[in-house]
Amino acid sequence: xxxxxxxxxxxxxxxxxxxxxxxxxxxxxxxxxxxxxxxxxxxxxxxxxxxxxxxxxxxxxxxxxxxxxxxxxxxxxxxxxxxxxxxxxxxxxxxxxxxxxxxxxxxxxxxxxxxxxxxxxxxxxxxxxxxxxxxxxxxxxxxxxxxxxxxxxxxxxxxxxxxxxxxxxxxxxxxx
Numbered sequence: 001x002x003x004x005x006x007x008x009x010x011x012x013x014x015x016x017x018x019x020x021x022x023x024x025x026x027x028x029x030x031x032x033x034x035x036x037x038x039x040x041x042x043x044x045x046x047x048x049x050x051x052x053x054x055x056x057x058x059x060x061x062x063x064x065x066x067x068x069x070x071x072x073x074x075x076x077x078x079x080x081x082x083x084x085x086x087x088x089x090x091x092x093x094x095x096x097x098x099x100x101x102x103x104x105x106x107x108x109x110x111x112x113x114x115x116x117x118x119x120x121x122x123x124x125x126x127x128x129x130x131x132x133x134x135x136x137x138x139x140x141x142x143x144x145x146x147x148x149x150x151x152x153x154x155x156x157x158x159x160x161x162x163x164x165x166x167x168x169x170x171x172x173x174x175x176x
Contacts, residue, residue: 020060020119029065036070043072056116064123067135075124076138077117079108082152084139085159091124091137105151108141 016028036043045062047055066072079087086106089096096102103112103121111117124135143152160170 015058018054018057018061020057020064020123022061026065026069029062029069032062033066033070051110053114053116056110056114056120060116060120060123063120067127073134074136074138075120076140077107077111078141079106079111079139080141080143080152081139082143082155082159083107084137085155087121087139088137091121091128091135092133093125093128108139 013028013031016022016024016026043066045059049055063072063075067075083106086102090099090102090106103118106112107117107121111121121137124137128135143149143155157170157174160166160173
């Protein structure tokens with residue numbers, strides 16, 4: 001155990017700010033990015049605290065930095081995969097008739113209800129407007145986990161029917 005604590009003290013990186021709009025020098029984020037490596041394509045961010053405003057702000061700041069400075073193009077969060085298609089489309093600047101409904105149906109409860117979660121999605125959409133829809137968004141969790149199963153199932157049905165993957169099976173599944 002002592003070895004870990006020594007390693008942690010020697011390798012810690014002090015965070016300058018959790019604010020994603022921080023306009024100071026990003027020495028802290030440069031240090032974090034330098035630990036990633038040139039050939040890495042996936043970076044996973046953990047949480048020191050769950051359901052915490054400051055942690056969501058810090059994630060937004062780190063994600064924004066990695067996109068703008070390290071050429072990452074995909075963001076995946078803890079929301080259901082099927083329903084995340086709604087957010088994917090929104091980030092890709094597809095028309096949305098009811099943004100509030102889209103958030104509630106396309107994100108888990110934490111990201112849907114917390115402004116900090118929405119702010120990341122809005123930043124991605126705006127970024128894509130200036131960068132030819134370069135960014136993509138995905139959920140990596142079980143569909144319907146925080147809400148109900150109908151919404152993710154409707155996304156699955158839409159996929160099966162719209163893309164003519166297996167129309168007959170899709171029709172039977174929708175009826176059930």
